[in-house]
Amino acid sequence: MNKTDKIYVAGHRGMVGSAICRALAKNGYGNVVTRTHRELDLLDPLSVREFYADEKPDVAVIAAARVGGIGANSAANAQFLYENELIALNTVWGAAEAGVKRLLFLGSTCIYPRMAPQPIPESAMLTGPLEKTNEGYALAKISGLKLCEFLRRERGLVYHSLMPTNLYGPGDNYDIVHGHVLPTLIRKFETARVNGEPLVHLWGSGSPLREFLHVDDLAAACLFVLGLENPPDLVNVGSGREVTIRQLAEMVREVTGCKAQIDWDRSKPDGTPRKLCDTRLIRSLGWEPKIRLEEGLRRTVDEYRAEVAGGTARLSCG
Numbered sequence: 596m597n598k599t600d601k602i603y604v605a606g607h608r609g610m611v612g613s614a615i616c617r618a619l620a621k622n623g624y625g626n627v628v629t630r631t632h633r634e635l636d637l638l639d640p641l642s643v644r645e646f647y648a649d650e651k652p653d654v655a656v657i658a659a660a661r662v663g664g665i666g667a668n669s670a671a672n673a674q675f676l677y678e679n680e681l682i683a684l685n686t687v688w689g690a691a692e693a694g695v696k697r698l699l700f701l702g703s704t705c706i707y708p709r710m711a712p713q714p715i716p717e718s719a720m721l722t723g724p725l726e727k728t729n730e731g732y733a734l735a736k737i738s739g740l741k742l743c744e745f746l747r748r749e750r751g752l753v754y755h756s757l758m759p760t761n762l763y764g765p766g767d768n769y770d771i772v773h774g775h776v777l778p779t780l781i782r783k784f785e786t787a788r789v790n791g792e793p794l795v796h797l798w799g800s801g802s803p804l805r806e807f808l809h810v811d812d813l814a815a816a817c818l819f820v821l822g823l824e825n826p827p828d829l830v831n832v833g834s835g836r837e838v839t840i841r842q843l844a845e846m847v848r849e850v851t852g853c854k855a856q857i858d859w860d861r862s863k864p865d866g867t868p869r870k871l872c873d874t875r876l877i878r879s880l881g882w883e884p885k886i887r888l889e890e891g892l893r894r895t896v897d898e899y900r901a902e903v904a905g906g907t908a909r910l911s912c913g
């Protein structure tokens with residue numbers, strides 16, 4: 596990827612897309628093309644093809660998706676499948692039809708089987724049944740990354756994918772019901788602290804293990820793989836460190852300065868028991884994460900407070 600290349604970032608207003616745009620700007624890539632949802636409906640194949648034909652980008656980065664935590668996914672697997680399938684197929688196929696030479700597709704570690712070996716290697720894809728709570732999202736992402744793989748093999752286009760682990764950072768969605776666990780915990784503990792509430796209600800048993808990666812680390816990984824002449828089809832990206840949800844809750848409680856006790860609501864799902872990705876491949880290529888969870892968490896709590904104070908925090912999905 597050259598500094599003068601025209602780079603299309605799909606999903607530039609989301610947490611991931613905006614982090615990628617920041618990283619591109621910081622690294623001197625000045626020719627970035629974006630479209631808001633209102634300007635370009637990624638669910639519509641004709642509009643997407645028209646967009647690519649007009650703009651003719653050199654590179655496309657597909658960070659657009661309907662995303663959400665375990666609550667959102669498990670309540671709406673159909674919608675997660677439908678929208679993400681269309682976004683993936685339209686943005687990847689449309690790029691190929693318009694002759695875009697390079698494309699990076701962002702997947703998720705939930706594409707791996709529920710009982711995959713841990714840490715999960717890239718080779719575990721499609722070796723077993725998926726986690727039911729996010730099956731729709733996972734199937735759509737698998738379609739997208741397979742389409743990249745097929746186009747690369749059949750047409751020689753350098754289309755490849757990154758599988759990020761659970762992400763967090765500025766611009767996250769803090770919706771209590773639909774958000775991912777880390778931003779939701781920040782909001783719950785912060786609200787309890789501000790209101791002096793004695794109890795914070797969390798979901799499940801607290802025993803599942805999760806790995807968290809700051810979105811600025813992911814953005815750096817995106818630029819890194821885009822800089823490789825011959826990148827692997829599929830690369831995991833993670834911090835390599837896992838914590839239980841209970842440990843995460845203690846960390847968030849401490850960083851926010853909240854004194855409330857935790858009540859675990861076991862009627863809510865735990866989801867997959869463990870999801871640590873094997874990051875040996877990306878590390879062997881020369882990339883590693885920089886932001887430790889403690890530091891990233893402090894930064895994110897500060898940013899959340901600033902977003903709330905400035906009225907820009909995303910407190911509901913939509």
Ligand code: GFB
Nearest residue numbers: 664665668703705729775776779797798799803864865866
């Ligand atoms: O980030 P999360 O919602 O989704 O985390 P996944 C869910 C885990 O956190 C479960 C526990 O073990 C929950 O029981 N948890 C505890 C909570 N309290 C809360 C809470 O207040 N809110 C939430 N949301 N969880 C997602 C997939 O899976 O991972 C997506 O659904 C995506 O498709 C993402 O792939 C990376 O980590 O289980």
